[in-house]
Amino acid sequence: MRMLVPAVGAWLAALVAVGLQTSFVVWLICIIVAGALTVWCVFSGQGGFTALLAISLGVAAFVSFSASISADQRRPDHLIEAASADRSVEIVARIDGLANATDRGPGQIRVEATLITLDGGALRVPATLFGQTKRDAVAIGSTVEATGRVLLTEPSDASSALFFADEPVTVTSPPPWYLAWADSMRRGFVDLCSDLPGDGGHLLPGLAVGDTSTVSLELDAAMKASSLSHLTAVSGANCAIVVAFAILLLGRMGAGRVLRVIAALVVLLAFVILVTPQSSVVRASVMASLALLVHLTGRPSGGVPVLAGSVILMLCVDPWYAYDAGFALSVLATAGLLLLTRPLAAVLGRVLPRGLAMVIAVPLAAQLACQPILILLSSTISVYGVAANILAAPAAPIGTVVGLIACLATPALPAVAMLLAWIAYLPSAWIAGVATVTSSLPIAQMPWIPGPFGAVVLAAATALACTLAMLPRWRSHWSGKALVGGLCICIGVYGGTVATPSLSQALSRPQDWIVAACDIGQGDALVLRAGGGVIMVDTGPDPALVSTCLDDLDIKTIDLLVLTHYDADHAGGVAGVVSRTDRVFVQAVHDEAGERTTRVLESAGIPVDVVTRGEHGTVGTIDFTVIWPESRELTGNAGSIVLSVTISDTRIVLLGDLGETEQAALLSRMSAHTDTDIVKVAHHGSPDQSAALYERLEASLAIISVGADNTYGHPNDETIDELRTAGSTVLRTDLRGMILISPGAPAYSVWSQKSVPDGAGG
Incomplete structure (x- = not known):
């Protein structure tokens, strides 16, 4: 357990040195203090905690020095x-x-x-x-x-x-040849699995070799919502299986310890090349390598020191791993399994059979350890994650091992590989089914406090609950009272910070809204509502997020769904709305994404119409007209379906992802006086805009649907300036969250999910 101290020190040093760009300062402080402590230990003849602290600071100094050298190389x-x-x-x-x-x-x-x-x-x-x-x-x-x-x-x-x-x-x-073989083998296996039906065939390459290129957005969302996405991230279990197989096989052949270890290291390296060196794979392989080297000495290797050693080694080589979510989840999941499984099994064993307690303790330990980091990625907690992992546990090893063997057999024995793939398909399909079913259950994800504060609160609550639950039996009386008290505190914190604000927010929402912009990250998802009719324009990238938004808005039926084009940030969430949709407008199908999207819609029995300029109609009291594209030949962003909508005296224009060239062409076909009240800005506020179009529209409100901290630079500052010059008030979902617009006098009423500080520009 003492190895955890320098490992944590190395991680903290990497976080500070890299994040604050103070690597030299951190290195200098650590090396001075470590040197002073070392001198004191030598002359005093004492060690213990002081020596451990000196070693930890020395490791931190090495990590900081590595960060200092790498920082200059990374930004010439x-x-x-x-x-x-x-x-x-x-x-x-x-x-x-x-x-x-x-x-x-x-x-x-x-x-x-x-x-x-x-x-x-x-x-x-x-x-x-x-x-x-x-x-x-x-x-x-x-x-x-x-x-x-x-x-x-x-x-x-x-x-x-x-x-x-x-x-x-x-x-x-x-x-080069030493990498080419893996790419060829991996692609051959993916092609082989493409002949397998349904989600099981799409998921199998991910289980076997970590290739998720064929996993649909819907299945990916379901795997994440059910806490099963780790099964497609090759890590410790996969490496352990490969190493154990190599050692056992050579042991059967009479090979000595040195030869077995060398062969296992070679096999492990080949496996890493095959599944690609993602951070979780590298962590697992380094840990396995250290365990093999310890095994070479004839001594047993403890899981905790080997894990700590792998963390230290990786952070010394690349301090930027400290900010890698995959690395953090891999380390914490392993630490949870090593440190929490047996204590949790003992606690559960008081009320459950021992075998069942262990079955539950394994996924519970991993989820408890990882959940604070998962909160930073998504401020929700998977309610059925442990149950989903229990159901998937028997199938995962079979799908992984048999699938890997099928992959290895693909180049030389395609018929055998196909047979093995069909065997692995059954557990793969089972896992996909578990993910789909559990993610669709009521309250599949529970909201939590977002950001670092939420992660700290959850980590503290988890630590408190685990500590109280694991107190010795002779303190069980006080343990029970403390556990109840701690549980009440946790419920109070949750109610005060999550449930109460959510309820307050729901009660404060206006009921007369006519336009809603969902907060679905980097993408578009807008809802128009009037006279009992509902039009939805785009679905964003995530089925779960758009479905949650519609639930929050109490939208049961979508009379008309308009998918402006087939890019994932506009149509990726279509699976989350099909059960509510009566009719769909789309552009002409021109690529695989379009075929996939229309296939989902048609399989649900929803009428799908390809529309161009001139299409018009009424939904409730919403009058709409398609004003772009002019022909079916225009596809992609350039062929985005543009709607002109009228609700009573309010005119709304939704521009999809039109670029400047197409915007100019649209402008040339508009009348001189275009009284527009609300405009949905094209392409998330990218710089590819026609300032003249927005000047002609003169919209009072300009909605920019965009994801926070996106890597595309959206929205562009010049675009925002152009909108303001045209007289528009800019409303951004990355700053405001969900946006609701209601008619009012003399101006429109705007409600935002989040408060926007003065000067934030949104």
């Missing part, structure tokens, strides 16, 4: 100059991760890479690359060239810069 002068000048640059980059599709348009990908050169100058900078190319073309280890603009990130971000390519990305060289 010519990178800073290129970002500040906002000019086009030419880069050469090495691909470091799997490419993911984005909502920026067809063929647009997002991938982690290392910038090797910038305008011919050598550098070595971790970056996130956004560009257009085939996802299969950019394999890990390949080299690419591109021209575009670079944007610096926050100092604590794993990527030092974001690069946005102006033209298609060019692959100049394939990955």
Whole structure:
């Protein structure tokens, strides 16, 4: 347990040194104090806590020194100059991760890479690359060239810069042979699984090798809501299975200890290459490697010191792991399993059979340890997470192991691989079903206090509850009273900070609203309501978030759903609204995202109409007219469906994601006098806008639906200035949360979920 002290010290040093950009100061303080304590221990002849503190400060000093050296390498002068000048640059980059599709348009990908050169100058900078190319073309280890603009990130971000390519990305060289085999094998397995039906086939590559490229947005949301997403993040259990298999196999063959350990390390390295070196994978592999090296000495290895050692080693090599959510969740989940499982099983064993108590204790320990970090990512607690993990537990190892064997067999024995894939498909489908069912149950997620304060409160409440529950039996009388008292305090804190504000907020909402902008992150989801009719325009990226918004607004039926285009930030949440929708307007299908979206709608039996300029109608007392696109040939952002809506005396224009060129074309077709009251600003307030269009509209209110702290730079400051120049009051969901607009005299009444401080610009 003493190893936890330097591990925590290393983590704190990394957080401070990286986050506050004070690595040299932290290093200097740690090295001075550690040196003084070491001298005192030597001359006094005493050790104990003082020696442990000296060692911890020495480790912290090493981490800070590493951060200091890396900080200069991560932000060279010519990178800073290129970002500040906002000019086009030419880069050469090495691909470091799997490419993911984005909502920026067809063929647009997002991938982690290392910038090797910038305008011919050598550098070595971790970056996130956004560009257009085939996802299969950019394999890990390949080299690419591109021209575009670079944007610096926050100092604590794993990527030092974001690069946005102006033209298609060019692959100049394939990955080296020692990486190419893994990419070929992984892609072959994904293709093999594509022949398997339903969500089970889509999920299997994630279970086996951590490739979630085929997992739908709906299934991904369900896995997160049910706390099962860790099953697709390859980590400790997978590495343990691989290492154990290698050691047992060689042991059967009579190999000695040294040969078994060396072979296990080689197999482990190959496994990491196959599943890609994500932070959770690296942590698990480092921990497994340390355990193997200890095993080489003939001594037993304890789980806690090996975990602490892996944390220290990784933070010394890369202090930016301290801010990586995947790394933190991986470490905390492992720590929870090592430290909490047996005590929790003992507590539960007082009222449950011993075997059942252990079954419940394992997922409960992991969830209790991880929940404070999960609150920072989403301010909700999964109510059925433990139950979902218990149900999925028997299937997960079978799907993982058999799926991995199927992947390995794919290149040489495709028929055998398909047979194994079908065997692994059954547990995979079971896990997908568990996720879907548990995430759709009532109150699947309980709201909690957002942000760091919420994480601290939850961690303190968890620690208090665990401590009281685990008190020795001879103090059970006082333990029971203390547990009840602690429970009452926790309920009081929850009621005062979460439930009461939520109830107060619900009671304060206006009942006569006609426009609602849902807070669904980086995306659009607007609701129009009048005369008993409801029109919804876009659904945002997350089915759970848009469904929650509609529940909050008490919207049971959507008479007309308009999907302006098929990008994930506008249509990704469609699964969350299909059960309420009667009719849908869409643009012409032009890509896989469109096919997937329309397939979801049609399978639900909802009429789907492709519409263009001139389509009009009435829903309740809402009169609407489609004023863009002019033809079915216009697709994507350029072909966004633009609505002109009239509710009594209120005129509303919703611009989808139209760019400046299309906005100018739309402007040329408008009458000279366009009395507009409310405008939904195009493309989340990006700089690609026509100031002349907004001047013509002269809207009183301009809604920008945008995610907080998004990486796209939305909304753009110049766009906000243009809107204000046009006489519009800007309303932003990233600052205000949900926005409700009601008619009033002489001006409209605006209600916001969050208060906006003066000068916040929203």
